[in-house]
Amino acid sequence: MNKNSNKPTFIPKMYCSLFGHDYLVTKKVTYHVKEYTCSHCKKQLTTNSNGQLIELTPKFKEINDILERIHASRTERLKKKTLASSIY
Ligand SMILES: [Zn+2]
Structure with missing residues (x-):
């Protein structure tokens, strides 16, 4: 039994090369x-520091995880600050 026989994996890529x-x-x-993430071929992209779209490599995934944590703690602090200034 060939478990790959039901997966036409070449079609999504062909679709993307034709239609983008x-x-x-x-x-x-x-x-x-x-x-x-491309809904057809599952290719992943991310925005880099220059605002350009680049391929999402494991290295950039790592960078994004760090960025996300910094961003989350910043917005959290901002919320607390706003709350504090509304109290005093
Ligand atoms: Zn694609």
Whole structure:
């Protein structure tokens, strides 16, 4: 039994080369940095520091994880600050 026989994996890639990738936002890292995945071939992209779209390599995944943590702690602090200034 060939378990790959039911998977026409060449078709999504062919579709993308004909019609272009169909990227969906899969993760919002910061206000400016997002991660995208093609709905057809599952290719992943991310926004780099220059605002350009680049391939999401494991290295950039790592960077995005760090960015996300920094961004989350910043917005958390901002919320506390706003709360504090509304009290005093
Ligand atoms: Zn694609």
